[in-house]
Amino acid sequence: MRMAIDLVNAGESHSSLETMDDLSAFLDRHEVRSTRTPIHADLAQLRRLSGELREVLGASRDAAARRVNRILTESDPCPRLARHGDHDWHLHYDARDGSVASMVAARAAMAVACFIRADELSTVARCSRSGCRAYFVDLSRNRHRRYCSARCSNSDAVAAFRTRRASSSATSSSTPRRG
Numbered sequence: 001m002r003m004a005i006d007l008v009n010a011g012e013s014h015s016s017l018e019t020m021d022d023l024s025a026f027l028d029r030h031e032v033r034s035t036r037t038p039i040h041a042d043l044a045q046l047r048r049l050s051g052e053l054r055e056v057l058g059a060s061r062d063a064a065a066r067r068v069n070r071i072l073t074e075s076d077p078c079p080r081l082a083r084h085g086d087h088d089w090h091l092h093y094d095a096r097d098g099s100v101a102s103m104v105a106a107r108a109a110m111a112v113a114c115f116i117r118a119d120e121l122s123t124v125a126r127c128s129r130s131g132c133r134a135y136f137v138d139l140s141r142n143r144h145r146r147y148c149s150a151r152c153s154n155s156d157a158v159a160a161f162r163t164r165r166a167s168s169s170a171t172s173s174s175t176p177r178r179g
């Protein structure tokens with residue numbers, strides 16, 4: 001799920017999925033290993049997928065299921081058991097057409113599909129800081145988390161403090177002094 005959310009957020013910021021370097025960084029981050037070298041078509045396909053997944057995350061559960069099914073049909077994941085490094089047997093989803101983008105699509109769509117099946121899509125929330133709006137998975141007990149990161153939380157706290165200070169100084173200067 002981390003990869004699916006990262007893909008949505010990368011597309012959202014319009015700068016983290018722009019170049020082939022961005023693409024390789026993304027693939028490294030999520031340990032996507034393919035025998036194929038990523039090409040420009042993969043980048044274009046993943047930017048499109050980012051938009052599709054963003055709509056999934058914002059949709060109702062039923063609509064999200066329908067949209068994810070469309071991505072699953074296109075990417076056509078073939079599950080395979082794999083074991084490597086310190087990881088015991090686990091499922092890999094290879095895409096039938098073997099392209100890097102389809103592999104990412106297959107993996108991301110399967111992750112979102114599992115969330116929908118477990119009815120956990122509601123744990124996916126959007127950052128409350130205006131100008132960020134990144135998605136994150138809220139694992140807090142009461143689902144009260146509002147920000148994607150400590151950075152957003154801090155910068156909103158600073159902004160709120162400035163607003164309060166500005167409005168309190170405006171109030172005190174407009175209040176006529178007695179004496």
Ligand SMILES: [Zn+2]
Pocket residue numbers: 082084087090092
């Ligand atoms: Zn693996």
Ligand SMILES: [Zn+2]
Pocket residue numbers: 127128129132133134147148149152
């Ligand atoms: Zn944020």
